[in-house]
Amino acid sequence: MPRPHSQTVTLTDVARLARVSVATASKALNDRAEVAPETRRRVLRAAKELEFQPNILARGLILGRTGTVGLLTDELAGRFAFPVLLGAENALGNSQMSVLLCDARGDAIRRRHYIRTLVARHVDGFIVVGDRNDVRPSLSRDIPVPVVYVYGESDDPDDLSILADDRGGAVLAAEHLISLGRRRIAHITGEEAYRAARDRVTGLRSVLDDAGLPLMGDRPFYGEWTQRWGRQAAHILLSAHPDIDAIFCGSDQIATGVADALHDLGRRVPHDVALVGYDNWELFAAECRPPLTTVDLNLQQLGTDAVAHLLEALDGDRRTGIIRQPGRLIIRDSTAPASTRP
């Protein structure tokens, strides 16, 4: 099987051209001491001239470090894994590492299979990205290298999990609404099965309680993570409580649906009803009428941080526990101070 062009140039070729031994060539290229400056120069020049690229397979075989990490996702097609992936890929690329991508598609068998092949490939570490932020069984038992869990929390406190702070994000949104003078706040969100949804409710409730305010409708409106549900819930909510002056939504999609419904009902946003979304999914948040105030989870940063912690673990100082990354409030046109009428 002849390589089309560039009959792969090996360290032996470099050594020959520089008139040194492979050992010396290796040392020169790896910035080790014990090689005279002049010799090092000769080797470097030879390497450059031949466009030498070390064979990483051989290096990995010897050193055990392959410069790759396995990125294992549960459901890449979902909304959340992807930004994390982007951040992680970027950070790894900056550290001269490569990403081996594996999407288990929520299938446990598939996941086991991927873990085996990644381990067989001698990845230096794992990043495990959950598709929802529920607690999930630790995989670290089967993995002989450092693992960092992102977005989805591992059930083993000896693992390191990096999560978005949903509770805190909801607090930001709620405090924002209250500071604008809103007093009759409702909450429309997605499926109660999602821990993210429940955490946000907790955050919202704590702020409302502290302020002595009610949650309109007495409960959060759990439903689907869709615009359709947003529209539907808004209709129900407003017919029961016409005096609502703010709605905090569990996602930008839901908020977009709510905005549509409010528009149809003749309520002005933000004048009559202030609206806050969640996720800062630009596609929806920025294109909504009006553009949405929302909470940005900064998922990409989550991926970046995961890589940073993984690299630290590779260097020997391993952390454990849970890191919650705060979100931040993005203020657009869907919120404004309450109109001052009694």
Add this chain to the structure above:
Amino acid sequence: MPRPHSQTVTLTDVARLARVSVATASKALNDRAEVAPETRRRVLRAAKELEFQPNILARGLILGRTGTVGLLTDELAGRFAFPVLLGAENALGNSQMSVLLCDARGDAIRRRHYIRTLVARHVDGFIVVGDRNDVRPSLSRDIPVPVVYVYGESDDPDDLSILADDRGGAVLAAEHLISLGRRRIAHITGEEAYRAARDRVTGLRSVLDDAGLPLMGDRPFYGEWTQRWGRQAAHILLSAHPDIDAIFCGSDQIATGVADALHDLGRRVPHDVALVGYDNWELFAAECRPPLTTVDLNLQQLGTDAVAHLLEALDGDRRTGIIRQPGRLIIRDSTAPASTRP
């Protein structure tokens, strides 16, 4: 650096347990002839007992085949690379291959860097995913292994490019509208700089010409790929040509904006104006009011096909040229026969 558990078990261990030489163990595990059935069984049993996983680095070093392919994208965050990635990852996983993911982010330097490191990692092949479907300079000169270009066409006819058939997709949409009795058809689309936009216009025009129908407004409405532009263009278009009875849009996002505008203008979809989108981006197409008839490019299949062709190339029969994968029409509620009035 002691491996926490499972002190990696090597072929030597298996051989020892099976009381054969490494050579024989290797042959037994690789289904080669020249090994007695009984011996093979012994080796297999030993391998299973020790949970032996061959070290792929060593194998790759010898055989040249590493079982990995490099997936190089221009802009992973964009709309199109991602579904292709999903399809490719899936197909590769099914073939026991792994994906090394690299996102060049549209930066040529970064791209060169990634190519070098992927080549150094001895990937067996490349899949290059464009972010727009313009023709782009071939990278194959720098790559000593098979390359398949997906979505974005290579300028070298000796390469293999797998593309979505935008012209054909537009033909599907146009013929659908005409078959419904629509006669006054307009086209709102994205930036003219995108070849995809221009190709669709070509397809639409050819169908309209054949049917002796005009393109309303005399030209396609090029703009941005956003809902906002859809709304804006719809207003312009309908004030100039109130009798329009169908709008074909360059994307589902644009179509969603158009639907909003038509709603505001009191036009009923599909009764007064039929609406066709493009991309079948479920997030928009299915959630639109009404749900959109649209053209599905089947990008995931594009990724799957790319892998199939790459594997063929690895087996020796390399194809060249351009393969255009047809789209298909997804009919939802935004199109219906024209009302029968003179």
Add this chain to the structure above:
DNA sequence: CGGAGTTCCGAAAACGTTTTCGGCCATGCT
């Protein structure tokens, strides 16, 4: 019983690197 053929196995080379360790040479010191 002898030879030819067949079946099966293992020693050894090979892949491209890194690392260890011994040796050479020059220098400096006594």
Add this chain to the structure above:
DNA sequence: AGCATGGCCGAAAACGTTTTCGGAACTCCG
């Protein structure tokens, strides 16, 4: 001069696998 020191280099081992090839043992036939 003799000796220790230190700087620099290269031979060789090691990593885990696949492949080649020689040879042992067995079978079959005359």
